[in-house]
Amino acid sequence: MSARPFRVALNGYGRIGRCVLRALSERHKQGGANFDIIALNDIADQASIEYLTRFDSTHGRFPGEVRVEGDCLHINGVCVQVLCASEPEQVDWAALEIDLLLECSGQYATREDAQRFIDAGVPRVLFSQPMESAADVDATIVYGVNHATLDGSERIVSNASCTTNCGVPLLELLEQSVGIEHAFITTIHSAMNDQPVIDAYHHKDLRRTRSAFQSVVPVSTGLARGIERLLPQLNGKIQAKAVRVPTVNVSCLDITVKTQRDTDITFINQLFKQAAAHGALHGLLDYTELPHASCDFNHDPHSAIFDASQTQMSGPRMLSIVAWFDNEWGFANRMLDVAQHFLNIACTTNRQ
Template sequence: MPRIAINGYGRIGRCVLRALHERGWQQWLQVVAIDEPAADLPSMAYLTRFDSTHGRFPAEVGVEDGALLVGGRAIPVFHARDACEVDWGALGLDLLLECSGSFQQRAQADRYLAAGAPRVLVSHPLASAADVDATIVYGVNHERLDGSERVVSAASCTTNAIVPVLRVLHAAFGIRHGHITTLHSVMNDQPLLDGYHQADLRRTRSAMQSIVPVSTGLARGIDRLMPELHGRIETKAVRVPTLNVSALDTTLQLARDSSVAEVNAALRAAAGAGPLAGLLGYTELPHASTDFNHDARSGVVDGSLTRLSGARLVNLLIWFDNEWGFANRMLDVAAHWLGRVNTRSP
């Protein structure tokens, strides 16, 4: 049974463990350790058992002798401020899931390898493509993994939501240029009340009272995954006062004439069959964002809101659960990568 560990047990780390159990994968993918520097073990157990966004955990959760008990299985817990102080090699790991969001450079990832982790899957994009052996959007380019990689990024929630859509439309119509605005739910780097904890002055403002513009690396992520669109897509992002589920307001200039019906037909077909089935969704129902809470798909195109200005300027809205969808894609990448590794040592 492959052995994995989780470093950083916040929103994504807890969602990864929950997704493992909801999918029944704990029977063949074993979590053998968690490192969480910011919380004590009882708090970790409590927030695993009860989640305001995703509900109760689907198995019994408790605490015993420095371990988190989940479904009757003990997971040893560390509280190392520097995750490289953990002897990952002594755990017999096959893969470390880095969910802390705490580093951007390859040199930092290499420290995990030096501490005994044979491979690291990172829950965010790193500063440059050279900092990882591969950046993977599952369903788009996961087949490129061959088992030789040491550090892999699972990209970002927004990249996982938009790149499949761009791939479909670029193949069907060609994309000349585009602009994407991410409407993202609040995150825990924002204060409930105005506070001084951020260098970004906008992020000092109350998350629950304001729509807050923030920086985004989405354009860089698109360039990395789709070099054929390099420099053609611009992006911006705003945080909106909802707890979960985000949307991508996407405007694209197509290379040939089209229609709303033709654009929707291409996206509906991709969602229904082929490598994106089950990852890309399509709907024409009158939805609100809350309808996609705990939706494991990477993104869902709302075809009822597709608009075309002239014959080539198309506007789309794509819903995505920024926590749950991404956590599930991390597991998909992990499983596929470990399948390619088999018993080979790095």
């Protein structure tokens, strides 16, 4: 373990970037993280950065002191340097002496893009999205499933997506217990910043030109391919679709599985209850039998909350399950988990 806390910077201070900074601040209060965010870069101005850190329509007021002075965003008295560059090359990353960059702008999705940060002095990058292909990244990590595969030599790592972080642990459990012949997944996802509030020329995907708060909007999703990247044993067995719904946060996966072996509702619910209570998924997977609605999971740090009240069977091998996830807060917490693990592995065994 390093003597000093590791130094981390954020690129892109939108929904995920701000949740990452805030979740880290909450962890610091509990002594649960050995790194600091020492700088953030966004194309926004400092007044907006301060304002949107202090006041958040979804997660409430920042629980601590937030103040901008010069180029410092003071969080509980500690300075986070604020940068305002639109291109990786415009920042002297080497001078910041960071151990890791958390890329949360969503603007960079290829190895070529990642290399621009590395050439500009960033030692390693963790992306808040799946990269375009497996070849674009040294590793795609779903914490709790494959984070132990990191060996510290990686430079470009992806934290996958919020939906992958929810779905992969569930599918892995099902594959190991009842086997998966085929599966359909529907993501029911809250609105995002890539949709306009009212109809507008906004995106080349025509449906994303439509008002986020007026319709249920089908959108394309790479979830099936993302799952296969993590669980290659399911290659060719998964299909997925996604709809955006007029809520601001919290989403769910509705998964239908044709199982390889006979099963029943009691067995399936017990499987997820046990996995949530003990073992590798404890703290990442939660379990509920209560009659919830999505807003109950706002600010929930789990990757998936299995909703036992929604488990159904049609015959002994056609299974339907539902799991909730806070697409912002759960995912931001996984960014922190992967960042901490990556830093521990890379900077203690392989410090450059």
